[in-house]
Amino acid sequence: VILVETRAGVRTLSLNRPDKLNAANDALLLTLTEELKAADADPAVRVVVITGSGRGFCAGQDLGDVSGRDMTFTEHLNHTYNPLIRTIRGLSKPVITAVNGVAAGAGASLALSGDIRLWARSASLIEVFSNIALVPDSGSTWFLPRLVGYHRAFELMALAERVGAEEGLRLGLCERVYPDESFRQDVQAYAERLAARPANALRLTKQALNAALTSTLDQALEKEAELQQLAGDHWEHAEGVAAFKARRAPEFVRE
């Protein structure tokens, strides 16, 4: 259900149920979460990419796989989707969600959960939940209003309208849009560029930003002062300063 590939410090995890636009079943969600944890623990991995096989990114919950299950909705979310989203947000390495096609329902939440969101020109996002009279889950109620404000978020959720790449970029649902033809190469090149950045500093930056999203200014200032000490004590900082003084490019990757 998940294809795993590592190239030049970039671990790519591909959702692999292309016939169903990578709709999620338990096996897909639990395997993806395990693979993310494995990538976090592997020193050869500096950046993680989550993408989809075939023409879709992820169509959300596999609706053919829900009837007759012995779990409540609450139990199901706490067992599969919520640990996945927490793992992405808590990962010590940058996670790129490379949205190659449609991202719907929990698949839209997954698309929004990355630290960097790269979309193919033909990608789209649908907060599709209200089509089946459910509420947005897997973090959509948290991510989307922070990106577009309450009102646009409510409208997108209430009408379940498809947001294409151009509008997605304008609304801040993604950082970059690339042509379909070169998407996978463009994502790999972007990820390799990110992989050359100082990993410790980025880990601490992710920590600081995540904390700041729910903190006061005072708390953010305190957190920055605490984390700056950890960054400043690390060899990466010495290397950055030495490279600046020597007018050369810093080398942040040490095998």
Ligand code: LHQ
């Ligand atoms: C699918 C699916 C799908 C199965 C396309 N399942 N087969 C959490 C916890 C507990 C319960 C419930 O939910 C959740 C969170 C959620 O994610 S709820 C939201 C669930 N997702 C949906 O409601 C999306 C349903 N799909 C769609 O609306 C459309 O398929 C989209 C807009 C994603 C794509 O439309 P098209 O590009 O026109 O493709 P298509 O509809 O033709 O789909 C292609 C195939 O994929 C098709 O199968 P077929 O055998 O006919 O080729 C679909 O049946 C299948 N598929 N989504 N979620």
